[in-house]
Amino acid sequence: MKRNYGTAYAVPQALWLTLFFAAPLAIIIVYSFLKKGLYGGVEPEFSLDAYRALANPTLITVAWRTLWVSVAATLLTILIAIPCGFSIAKSRNQAMRLFLVIVPFWTNFLVRIYAWVSILGNEGFLNQALRLIGFRPEGYQFLYNQGAVVLVLVYMYLPYAILPLFSTIDKFDFTLLEAARDLGATRMQSYIKVMLPNIRGGIITAVLFTFIPIFGAYAVPLLVGGKDSYMLGNVIADQVTKTRNWPLASSISMTVTLLTGVAVFLFTSRSHKKAEVAKDLDPRALPAEPSGDSVRAEVR
Amino acid sequence: MAARIHRVSAWRVAALYNARRALRKGARAAEKLVPRKAPVSGIIFWLVIAFLFMPLAVLFFYSFNKSRSGQWTGFSFVWYQKLFLDSPDLWKAFSNSILIAVASALMATVLGTLAAVGTSRFNFRLKKYVSAMSFLPMVMPEIVVGVSLLVFFAGIGLKLGLLTVWIAHTTFNLPFVYLLVSARLEEFDPSIIEAARDLGATELQTLFKVIIPVALPGIASGFLTAVTLSLEDFVITFFVSGPGATTLPLYIYSMIRFGVSPVVNALSVIMVAGTVLLVYPARNFLKVFASR
Numbered sequence: 185m186k187r188n189y190g191t192a193y194a195v196p197q198a199l200w201l202t203l204f205f206a207a208p209l210a211i212i213i214v215y216s217f218l219k220k221g222l223y224g225g226v227e228p229e230f231s232l233d234a235y236r237a238l239a240n241p242t243l244i245t246v247a248w249r250t251l252w253v254s255v256a257a258t259l260l261t262i263l264i265a266i267p268c269g270f271s272i273a274k275s276r277n278q279a280m281r282l283f284l285v286i287v288p289f290w291t292n293f294l295v296r297i298y299a300w301v302s303i304l305g306n307e308g309f310l311n312q313a314l315r316l317i318g319f320r321p322e323g324y325q326f327l328y329n330q331g332a333v334v335l336v337l338v339y340m341y342l343p344y345a346i347l348p349l350f351s352t353i354d355k356f357d358f359t360l361l362e363a364a365r366d367l368g369a370t371r372m373q374s375y376i377k378v379m380l381p382n383i384r385g386g387i388i389t390a391v392l393f394t395f396i397p398i399f400g401a402y403a404v405p406l407l408v409g410g411k412d413s414y415m416l417g418n419v420i421a422d423q424v425t426k427t428r429n430w431p432l433a434s435s436i437s438m439t440v441t442l443l444t445g446v447a448v449f450l451f452t453s454r455s456h457k458k459a460e461v462a463k464d465l466d467p468r469a470l471p472a473e474p475s476g477d478s479v480r481a482e483v484r
Numbered sequence: 485m486a487a488r489i490h491r492v493s494a495w496r497v498a499a500l501y502n503a504r505r506a507l508r509k510g511a512r513a514a515e516k517l518v519p520r521k522a523p524v525s526g527i528i529f530w531l532v533i534a535f536l537f538m539p540l541a542v543l544f545f546y547s548f549n550k551s552r553s554g555q556w557t558g559f560s561f562v563w564y565q566k567l568f569l570d571s572p573d574l575w576k577a578f579s580n581s582i583l584i585a586v587a588s589a590l591m592a593t594v595l596g597t598l599a600a601v602g603t604s605r606f607n608f609r610l611k612k613y614v615s616a617m618s619f620l621p622m623v624m625p626e627i628v629v630g631v632s633l634l635v636f637f638a639g640i641g642l643k644l645g646l647l648t649v650w651i652a653h654t655t656f657n658l659p660f661v662y663l664l665v666s667a668r669l670e671e672f673d674p675s676i677i678e679a680a681r682d683l684g685a686t687e688l689q690t691l692f693k694v695i696i697p698v699a700l701p702g703i704a705s706g707f708l709t710a711v712t713l714s715l716e717d718f719v720i721t722f723f724v725s726g727p728g729a730t731t732l733p734l735y736i737y738s739m740i741r742f743g744v745s746p747v748v749n750a751l752s753v754i755m756v757a758g759t760v761l762l763v764y765p766a767r768n769f770l771k772v773f774a775s776r
Contacts (some may be wrong), residue, residue: 189687193602194614197658198597201617201714205629205654208636225638259691263776264532271529281529283764288536290759291543293716293753294736299539302546309553311541316522339539342532392623398699400625402719407740417719424631424723437628448623 215318216434224428238439243419247439250415251340257337261345261394263389264338269349269386282350285343288388295341299408300336301327304408311420316323328410336408337398344397345390354384370404388452416440511759539755547749563746567754571747577735581715584646584731588653588709589661595654596661597703598699604669605677618662621655629656630723637724644726650701652724653714660713668702669695 216234219227237243272281288296303309304326311326312449326332356379364374380387409415416436423433547564551557567574599618603611621629633652634644642648680694681687696703720734725734736748 186610187687188606190602190606191610193606194599194608197599197662198610198617199613200595201621201655201658204533204633204636205617205621205653208629208632209624211631211635211639264528267525267528268532271525274525276648284533286534287760288540288754290712290756291540292733292736294718294733294740295543295748296539298736298740299542302542303538307553325520339535340534346532396623396625400627402627405739415624420627421722424634430635437631440625441628442640444623444625461552475642 200406212434212437215430216438218431218463220429220431222412223421224430226430232432234435236433237432237437243436244423246414246419247416249330249413250399250417251412251443252406253334253337253415254395254401257334257341257398258391258395260334260338261341262390263347265342265349266383268342269348269353272350273353274358278350278354280341282347285346288455289343294403294407295402296340297336300332300339300408304332327408328413333405333413333415336404337401340404341394341398344393348389348393349386350381352383352389354417356382372393392448395447396444400440422444543749543752546746547753549746552746555729563750566745567750569705572749573730574732574735577730577732579731580646580730584653584728585714586709588650588657588714589707591654592657592661593703593707594707594711594722596658597665597696597699599663600662600669600702601691601699604666604673618659620659622663626656626719630720633720634723637668644724644729646729648726649721649729649731652720653717654715656720657710658715660709661703664706664709665699667703668680668699672698673735709710 215226217230217232219229219231219233221227268285272278272285275281301308305311306325306327308326360378360382361374364378365371369377400417401415402421404415405415405418417440420433420436420440423429423436544555548559548561548588549556550560550562573725582722596618599614602608626694632650632743633648633655637644637648674697677690680690685693716733718737721731723738725731730738739745
């Protein structure tokens, strides 16, 4: 007779997350319906002011910008990451290539943002290099605009997209591509019609790993963006730390969370159906398998 | 006696498991003998690597620059000297970061591993709640987590400091550990556990002598992921940190306005070099890590 210890095992984590994740979130929801206190904080009085304030045209502009910057950056990231993952999966030296992808991420991300500032800045590397080859002697401002924000966002989240894509492409049966070619598909057709549906799971993960953090981005637009590149994350932070309008910060947070949630739900549920179909087509849906090292470690 | 039998059988089951894995691996290796060539994607890959390393090259370059500005004025070790001899604030922030990273990763690893063991083996009423709660923080924008924790700490009157940073880091680390350990546990044959129980092991013995050893790669990658996430985190820490609890990212952030001192570049170069030397020999581990 096997006793059920499930609850005993799970209770510590459940308690922790209830207390430090669910409860704070509940407070945010409550705060978004309260009146703003005179000196920060809230008054215990029901009010929809914080939601009415969302209709503010500046805020709508920021929300719209956040959405398109996130979509553009995510799309670019995924488009670059797919061939990279493919190339790593095909390589004879996968571990080495993965290592190369991960190394830059052991530098603190603020330091890397700052490095980008010194590359793109007025007196930065790029302008100096352009001047050397006799281009734009007056120097071009690459920094503090939306292009810079998208570029640095893509830079920051590429590995988060490359890793899951690599692991699904690595499990993809490459002989299917040959089969497609034998059946008369062009190379491009074989990639798009045979490989893409089979790696859908990896694409979904990669999109989630990039879109969500980019949508809530705070540091990148603050440090490499200009006045016209503020995103919702910056507005929330300003409301909390500068204006101290907690209800408004809460209502914007709720909106960001809901928008992310809806996007994630729509995206996963739609792609999920297709992914299921794709899975049925793949005769060898093998589970993930780690390399020999971990197996050796486990016997020890 | 019972413990001895139990150990031997666990060993044998593990060996069997190992052999099965090796067989599958062999099949995969054979598949790789077929020449695969991908020139276009290869070119893209190396361009991306160049792109990823560009800021690192800039850091490296500036860390040896004599002057503080962007212009190259000559080679010097002055920033390295300054880093080791004259940067007490930076080292304080660095040690805070390490302390928080290790402490929060430990807490998250203990809680997350236990929960993963529970949900992978049993059905119970809380199960859905636990897995939902472990998924949500990952899909929640960081800034929302940070703001909500700040409001929460203010509400219960907890003073912002190392303790609040530790709580926050443990909270965002938990789901990752839970997920990595769960993935590992899903892979192994549950009959090993049944066998251990049949041979008379208690629940605790089973946990420490069978489950944890088998799940160790997952637990280790969970712990390392947690340490990395914690060392890197800026947004959440920014909201929940108070006086005396400055972590390295916060310290760097406070410098950025005045232009980061090349001392930070020197520190980054040393940290990257250190991590590369530590991890390069174990790079195969990354593959396991990536396939999670």
